[in-house]
Amino acid sequence: MRTKQELGEAVRRQRRAALVVNARSRRGRRHYNGVRSRLAAAGFTLLGAYPVDRPGELEGSLAAAAELGPDLLVVGGGDGTIGAAARLLAHRDIALGLLPLGTTNNFARTVGVPLDIDAAIATLVDGKVIDVDLGIAGGMPFANHVGIGLSAEVMLAAPPRLKRVTGRLAYPVTALALLPRHRPVNMTVRADGQTREFLTHQLYVANGGFHAGRPITADANADDRLLVAYPVGGPARRDLLRDTARNAATGHRRTLGDEPFLATGELWVETDRPAPVEVDGEVCGQTPIQIGLDANALRVMAPIDTPDR
Structure with a gap:
């Protein structure tokens, strides 16, 4: 595991990312293509991109994206989508990038990620990698x-x-x-x-x-x-x-x-x-x-x- 400073530097320098968007979320379907274009314009190399529009596909798409070995896994959706990504990425050498596309976006608000998509992408470019706690409920x-x-x-x-x-x-x-x-x-x-x-x-x-x-x-x-x-x-x-x-x-x-x-x-x-x-x-x-x-x-x-x- 790299330190968070080393991981953050790798994200900024190499910009190797994967993208998963819950296209069934409130804004996911409408913004998927635009998000891909904006990430490319920001200099990110997308190793893979996954629009999830069917029930039961989210966890498989997240796992497939993580297996590509990105430094940053960009996830668009609501708190349920972000929660699934958090479970997958716990204690892994990959940073979670947030695109708040859900209804309440509680986790994004908690860590200070802007709800505006352009501002959220700017955070992926200019932000830093932090460590946050996860809860454990019944395992x-x-x-x-x-x-x-x-x-x-x-x-x-x-x-x-x-x-x-x-x-x-x-x-x-x-x-x-x-x-x-x-x-x-x-x-x-x-x-x-x-x-x-x-x-x-x-x-x-x-x-x-x-x-x-x-x-x-x-x-x-x-x-x-x-x-x-x-x-x-x-x-x-x-x-x-x-x-x-x-x-x-x-x-x-x-x-x-x-x-x-x-x-x-x-x-x-x-x-x-x-x-x-x-x-x-x-x-x-x-x-x-x-x-x-x-x-x-x-x-x-x-x-x-x-x-x-």
Whole structure:
């Protein structure tokens, strides 16, 4: 493994890259050809380029791109696509280049990559390689978050066409449709010798600073060696709606020391009945589940001013 400085220098000097774009994401299909042209204009030699437009092809395309031996694997899509790339590239001598083409782009926001495509490509040219943490949920690495409860049911139910048309509004619209018949879950969280219990419709465990395109707190990031667990609302459905709105409006002003956040390196979640779990927007199992941290597991091309430990 090269140092991150050596890898970054190789990216800048040789510009050997591969490209994978989720053409089923909100903007992927529309921007694929333009992204290829812009990368070439920026001096990158594309060893391979893969537009993914069929279900089940993403992981195979990512693996094929990585096997070409690029210094930089440029991935375009949303958080689910980025999460799949992060799992593949963990502890490998390849940097992940981000093209935010999804609905909320939480991971790109966390590491400071601009959402504008031209600015994101400029980051691939002029940025630096940083190390970031990955979470581990039930043995599955994740880049951004784990959701337990209603959010997993929303991921299952949100129509793809609605996501393409309305963007991130598709998730609250689907949640509102499911909420009237959703029952709260009694969740027990054990961490650092302490036990907390929440009767809630939703619990999140975040590895990063953003959720649903909004800041979680002012001081959470992808390289702080911490996971952040927090419920959204209590047993009443109106509490979930109230806290969702409050989180969106005030996240940038809160800190990890505020209630109800639990910042830790590892935790165990049990529920009074099996609850579905989504990992980076992909439904993956159910409770009980252990969630931990893999420090400095992933190398990412980020803006030059992005903090890096």
